[in-house]
Amino acid sequence: EVQLVESGGGLIQPGGSLRLSCAASGFPFEDYGMAWVRQVPGKGLEWVSSINYNSGRTGYVDSVKGRFTISRDNAKNSLYLQMNSLRAEDTALYYCARAAVAAGYDFWGQGTLLTVSS
Amino acid sequence: DFQMTQSPSTLSASVGDRVTITCRASQNVVTSVNWYLQRPGKAPHLLIHSASTLQSGVPSRFSGSGSGTDFTLTIRSLQPEDFATYYCQQSHTSLRTTFGGGTKVEIK
Numbered sequence: 001e002v003q004l005v006e007s008g009g010g011l012i013q014p015g016g017s018l019r020l021s022c023a024a025s026g027f028p029f030e031d032y033g034m035a036w037v038r039q040v041p042g043k044g045l046e047w048v049s050s051i052n053y054n055s056g057r058t059g060y061v062d063s064v065k066g067r068f069t070i071s072r073d074n075a076k077n078s079l080y081l082q083m084n085s086l087r088a089e090d091t092a093l094y095y096c097a098r099a100a101v102a103a104g105y106d107f108w109g110q111g112t113l114l115t116v117s118s
Numbered sequence: 119d120f121q122m123t124q125s126p127s128t129l130s131a132s133v134g135d136r137v138t139i140t141c142r143a144s145q146n147v148v149t150s151v152n153w154y155l156q157r158p159g160k161a162p163h164l165l166i167h168s169a170s171t172l173q174s175g176v177p178s179r180f181s182g183s184g185s186g187t188d189f190t191l192t193i194r195s196l197q198p199e200d201f202a203t204y205y206c207q208q209s210h211t212s213l214r215t216t217f218g219g220g221t222k223v224e225i226k
Contacts, residue, residue, distance in 0.1 A: 037162075037217075105154075
């Protein structure tokens with residue numbers, strides 16, 4: 001059974017840093033691209049960042065470029081999102097998602113909530 | 119950047135109704151559009167990928183169509199579990215994707 005479990009969210013002050021983690025199981029993690037998608041409670045989905053299967057390529061939404069870094073450790077079946085210079089507008093539920101072989105994101109975690117507030 | 123404009127933002131319907139949601143891309147995305155369903159408090163769930171291919175396990179009452187810039191998600195006969203929010207997504211640009219704003223399907 002494919003499972004994605006996010007962790008690392010919490011309350012942090014503006015300007016602070018935090019690293020989100022996503023533990024993957026039930027599939028060959030090293031064969032799949034992965035992504036982070038966020039959602040402000042009650043609002044829509046926003047893609048944040050993606051990474052290909054071997055970390056050779058990454059992508060970011062403009063609003064987090066230079067502040068967030070996506071990475072993965074295939075030996076540990078884990079995906080990460082290092083977030084620096086956090087802003088109030090980064091407050092959201094952050095989902096980890098698996099990029100399907102064909103297209104789209106076919107498995108999602110349940111999310112970890114980040115609140116940026118003083 | 120590719121923008122995805124979904125309409126309507128809210129839709130009221132009854133069980134058994136045929137429902138259509140549209141999504142317009144700001145540029146040609148060929149058939150690189152995916153559709154998701156999200157129930158309250160749950161993660162999104164992939165329904166359709168590549169504009170018209172039903173994801174494994176998704177009921178056949180869901181269908182997708184379109185190419186280029188205009189796409190449609192149709193639910194043939196709305197079921198109680200289908201009252202949720204639906205999102206389109208373009209995946210034409212590698213490692214850089216965009217979601218539509220969402221369509222909430224409510225009970226009339």
